[in-house]
Every structure is written in C-alpha cells, then in structure tokens.
Amino acid sequence: MDKVxxxxxIAEQKTAFIASVNEQGYPVMRAMLAPxxxxxxxxxxxxxxxxxxxxxxxxxxxxxxxxxKRGRFKYQGVAITGEMEVCTDQKTKDEIWRFGDxxxxxxxxxxxxxxVLKFKCRTAEYYCxxxxxxxxx
Amino acid sequence: MDKVxxxxxIAEQKTAFIASVNEQGYPVMRAMLAPxxxxxxxxxxxxxxxxxxxxxxxxxxxxxxxxxKRGRFKYQGVAITGEMEVCTDQKTKDEIWRFGDxxxxxxxxxxxxxxVLKFKCRTAEYYCxxxxxxxxx
Numbered sequence: 350m351d352k353v354x355x356x357x358x359i360a361e362q363k364t365a366f367i368a369s370v371n372e373q374g375y376p377v378m379r380a381m382l383a384p385x386x387x388x389x390x391x392x393x394x395x396x397x398x399x400x401x402x403x404x405x406x407x408x409x410x411x412x413x414x415x416x417x418k419r420g421r422f423k424y425q426g427v428a429i430t431g432e433m434e435v436c437t438d439q440k441t442k443d444e445i446w447r448f449g450d451x452x453x454x455x456x457x458x459x460x461x462x463x464x465v466l467k468f469k470c471r472t473a474e475y476y477c478x479x480x481x482x483x484x485x486x
Numbered sequence: 487m488d489k490v491x492x493x494x495x496i497a498e499q500k501t502a503f504i505a506s507v508n509e510q511g512y513p514v515m516r517a518m519l520a521p522x523x524x525x526x527x528x529x530x531x532x533x534x535x536x537x538x539x540x541x542x543x544x545x546x547x548x549x550x551x552x553x554x555k556r557g558r559f560k561y562q563g564v565a566i567t568g569e570m571e572v573c574t575d576q577k578t579k580d581e582i583w584r585f586g587d588x589x590x591x592x593x594x595x596x597x598x599x600x601x602v603l604k605f606k607c608r609t610a611e612y613y614c615x616x617x618x619x620x621x622x623x
Contacts (some may be wrong), residue, residue, distance in 0.1 A: 368550070370511070376513035377611070379563055409511075
C-alpha cells in the first residue's frame with residue numbers, strides 16, 4: 350500500500366471513526382459520516398461546536414482517524430494518527446457546508462454550533478489479513 | 487439506556503473497535519472481531535502477544551471499546567472507557583480459546599503469541615440520533 354492507495358481506500362468508505370484523548374487521558378472514539386473533503390494530507394469533517402470531541406481536541410490535538418472495510422473474505426483497516434484542528438473561521442465553514450446541513454444547524458452556515466474538524470495526516474497503519482504496514486503520509 | 491441495555495446492545499454487534507494511547511500520546515484504534523466473553527463488567531478479546539496494541543496497553547492501560555450500529559434511519563454507538571489488561575496466564579487463555587484459533591496459533595492454546603485482552607468497563611457514552619447519554623457501568 351502506498352500513499353495514493355491509502356487515500357483512494359479512505360475516499361471509498363462511507364463511515365469514518367475518529368478518536369481523541371479525554372481530560373482523564375483515556376482514548377475515546379466515535380463514528381462519523383464520511384469526510385467532507387480530503388486534500389493535501391488533510392481530512393475535513395463537520396461537527397457541533399458544543400460536542401465533547403471539540404472540547405477534547407481543543408485541549409489535546411492528538412487524534413486518530415480510522416477507516417475499515419470488512420468483506421466476506423478480507424478485512425482492511427487504516428488507522429491514521431495526526432493532529433485535529435477545530436476550525437470556526439467562516440471561510441472554512443463556508444467551504445465545508447452542504448445544503449442539507451440546514452437540518453441540523455438552524456442558523457445556517459454562520460451557526461455558532463457548526464464547526465469544522467481538520468485532521469492533518471501523519472502516519473498510517475494499514476491492516477490487511479493480520480498483517481500491518483506503516484506508511485508515512 | 488441503562489446498564490443492562492448497554493450490555494445487550496454490545497452483545498449483538500459483530501465488530502468491536504478498541505483504542506489505546508501510543509508511546510507518543512496519540513490515540514490509536516482498530517477493528518476487532520466480536521468479544522469472546524462479556525461478564526461482570528468485563529469484555530474479553532483474543533489477540534497476538536506480539537501486536538502493537540499489546541505493547542501499548544502494557545505501557546498504558548487506558549482504553550476505549552466502541553460498538554456501533556448504523557441502520558437506515560437510526561445510528562447508535564457506545565463508547566466505553568476503562569482499563570485494558572493483557573492476560574498471558576494459562577487459565578484465562580484456556581477459558582477464552584476456541585477451536586478455530588488453531589488456524590492462527592500453530593502451537594495451540596499454549597502458543598506464546600496467543601493472549602487475552604480483558605477490558606474493565608467504567609463509563610459508557612451512548613450516542614443515538616445526535617443525542618448523547620453517559621452511563622456509569
């Protein structure tokens with residue numbers, strides 16, 4: 350697996366998982382919808398400014414983004430470690446916004462509870478059929 | 487969601503996700519097969535003694551175990567934080583072993599590369615349709 354193949358693989362997945370480290374030093378994870386944008390080693394998600402993950406990333410930017418695919422005969426997973434930035438600037442919010450988001454954010458694209466998570470990819474661990482490879486991104 | 491319902495929910499899922507904190511302080515996650523046993527607030531997995539996760543849990547027991555279900559109209563997820571113990575004692579290995587494991591561990595149930603991860607559940611965060619509840623386990 351090279352870097353291009355890693356990004357192709359993650360672009361195909363419909364669910365992403367993200368992990369943070371909480372105030373007590375425990376890792377915490379949750380499922381997310383697929384990324385809004387993947388570009389220049391960065392992965393963008395939309396989320397609620399009031400969520401626990403935003404609080405956790407504000408205090409500790411260390412993060413993991415995970416994608417997996419479980420087929421009948423093959424299991425593939427990619428765990429990428431890096432830093433998560435919470436973006437509340439209007440330029441980034443405008444860029445990541447989609448029409449349907451209006452359902453969740455009543456005030457629209459300027460809603461203070463809508464923000465963007467920007468993940469900087471550093472190192473990927475690719476798992477396939479019980480083997481693991483490390484790829485610097 | 488109460489404690490009983492949380493354990494019922496996780497017993498139904500075919501994939502578990504576990505997170506650790508690595509040597510550099512980054513959270514790392516991976517998919518696992520369903521737990522081998524769930525009992526007395528503890529969740530058991532089988533794994534390779536030589537794996538990165540065993541190294542990470544030996545250095546830092548703080549862990550998260552996550553389960554989710556994504557239906558057509560409903561998304562549910564449970565993230566449980568707690569401590570992960572690496573068990574290499576023969577009694578625990580005997581108890582968790584299944585016949586099919588012989589495929590992966592040539593030396594059978596005494597194979598030094600076969601070990602058990604025992605997770606002690608502390609706190610669950612249950613996510614359902616954009617709401618979150620915290621349950622002490």
